[in-house]
Amino acid sequence: MKIIAADVIVTSPDRNFVTLKITTDEGITGLGDGTLNGRELSVASYLADHVVPLLIGRDPHRIEDTWQFLYRSAYWRRGPVTMAAIAAVDVALWDIKAKAAGMPLYQLLGGASRNGIMAYGHASGRDLPELFDSIRRHLEMGYRSIRVQTSVPGINAVYGVAAQPSVDGRRYDYEPAQRAALPAEEDWDTRAYLRHLPGVFEAVRSEFGPELPLLHDGHHRMTPIQAARLGKALEPYDLFWLEDCTPAENQEALRLVRRHTTTPLAIGEVFNTVWDYQTLIREQLIDYVRSAVTHTGGITAMRKLLDFAAQYQIKSGIHGPTDISPVGMAAALHLDLAIHNFGIQEYMRHGQATNEVFRQSFTFSDGYLHPGELPGIGVDLDEEAAARFPYQAAYLPFNRLKDGTVHDW
Numbered sequence: 371m372k373i374i375a376a377d378v379i380v381t382s383p384d385r386n387f388v389t390l391k392i393t394t395d396e397g398i399t400g401l402g403d404g405t406l407n408g409r410e411l412s413v414a415s416y417l418a419d420h421v422v423p424l425l426i427g428r429d430p431h432r433i434e435d436t437w438q439f440l441y442r443s444a445y446w447r448r449g450p451v452t453m454a455a456i457a458a459v460d461v462a463l464w465d466i467k468a469k470a471a472g473m474p475l476y477q478l479l480g481g482a483s484r485n486g487i488m489a490y491g492h493a494s495g496r497d498l499p500e501l502f503d504s505i506r507r508h509l510e511m512g513y514r515s516i517r518v519q520t521s522v523p524g525i526n527a528v529y530g531v532a533a534q535p536s537v538d539g540r541r542y543d544y545e546p547a548q549r550a551a552l553p554a555e556e557d558w559d560t561r562a563y564l565r566h567l568p569g570v571f572e573a574v575r576s577e578f579g580p581e582l583p584l585l586h587d588g589h590h591r592m593t594p595i596q597a598a599r600l601g602k603a604l605e606p607y608d609l610f611w612l613e614d615c616t617p618a619e620n621q622e623a624l625r626l627v628r629r630h631t632t633t634p635l636a637i638g639e640v641f642n643t644v645w646d647y648q649t650l651i652r653e654q655l656i657d658y659v660r661s662a663v664t665h666t667g668g669i670t671a672m673r674k675l676l677d678f679a680a681q682y683q684i685k686s687g688i689h690g691p692t693d694i695s696p697v698g699m700a701a702a703l704h705l706d707l708a709i710h711n712f713g714i715q716e717y718m719r720h721g722q723a724t725n726e727v728f729r730q731s732f733t734f735s736d737g738y739l740h741p742g743e744l745p746g747i748g749v750d751l752d753e754e755a756a757a758r759f760p761y762q763a764a765y766l767p768f769n770r771l772k773d774g775t776v777h778d779w
């Protein structure tokens with residue numbers, strides 16, 4: 371089999387997505403996701419200008435060789451643009467291989483290790499009644515594990531809080547990227563956040579009881595000592611995890627957090643290689659790996675990363691916000707089903723327009739996702755529908771403190 375074409379499709383139903391479609395001389399096609407929120411056109415150019423010419427004529431079955439060739443032959447390694455582009459190629463090749471085998475991808479990865487994939491959704495509220503309503507809505511939608519984000523008195527716009535409850539089904543809950551030429555400015559105050567959050571979890575626990583798995587995303591805003599204090603303060607509320615408590619660019623900084631708290635820690639949605647985790651995993655400084663298949667070099671690299679984590683009893687918590695396309699999401703579900711050290715899968719549902727462009731076969735019921743039984747990853751792209759939604763500039767917000775200093779968002 372030979373690759374005869376590779377097309378980069380940028381489409382914007384509800385939000386921007388970058389998809390690579392690889393076509394073979396045997397008529398089998400494969401899809402890969404290379405969406406990088408706010409930097410979509412850079413990945414599209416990396417693929418179209420520098421990767422597609424390398425793919426034509428190659429044997430699509432040689433996935434490991436193609437991965438190593440793209441990673442090493444560029445000379446310039448790592449980084450989110452490069453690794454998203456490599457991921458797009460890698461997932462498209464796995465899609466082709468599984469279609470050629472006539473099997474769903476998870477079968478090629480070793481077969482199912484479980485019946486379904488536990489997923490968590492994003493509840494949020496500007497105050498406790500709104501937060502409780504949002505949690506109840508998520509329970510009604512079938513979620514059995516819930517991320518809790520809340521407004522903080524004195525801060526105008528906080529990450530993870532939907533400005534309006536979504537009732538029309540168009541938007542699942544919180545969508546951080548905004549369609550505009552420039553990124554929006556938000557505000558932040560870590561002391562106000564640290565004072566407010568434990569009381570919110572106390573209220574949620576007393577309303578919903580001890581069993582419901584609850585998660586929280588600190589979104590890179592704390593220093594190690596602040597994170598240590600928050601983890602300790604949240605211990606009575608038995609979190610499933612506290613995510614991105616620091617930016618973790620200094621992996622050793624997590625030693626300080628670990629010394630002070632037994633709250634489980636999840637890190638890595640902005641990471642893109644196993645090297646970003648070396649100290650975190652080897653010293654057991656985290657409990658969950660947050661990498662996305664889309665941002666960490668695809669199935670090939672994620673499998674190695676998660677096998678490394680497994681040796682340290684560290685589990686998966688694959689990133690699954692709306693900026694991962696249905697293609698990237700489906701790829702993650704096949705991996706989730708196959709690996710032994712599965713933890714949980716983030717699942718923020720896509721809007722109606724996205725579902726028109728990407729025809730998916732994965733299912734969600736009673737808290738569990740399943741990738742389905744179609745050969746390949748199980749997602750089709752309707753190119754005519756995609757063409758109806760051209761790219762629109764959209765950016766994630768950024769933060770400033772009260773005195774005007776830029777802060778991590």
Ligand code: EZ4
Binds near residue numbers: 693
């Ligand atoms: O802010 O994917 O845990 N999920 C997250 C996401 C990220 C977005 C950034 O593009 O932190 O909502």
Ligand code: CO
Binds near residue numbers: 589613639
């Ligand atoms: Co996050």
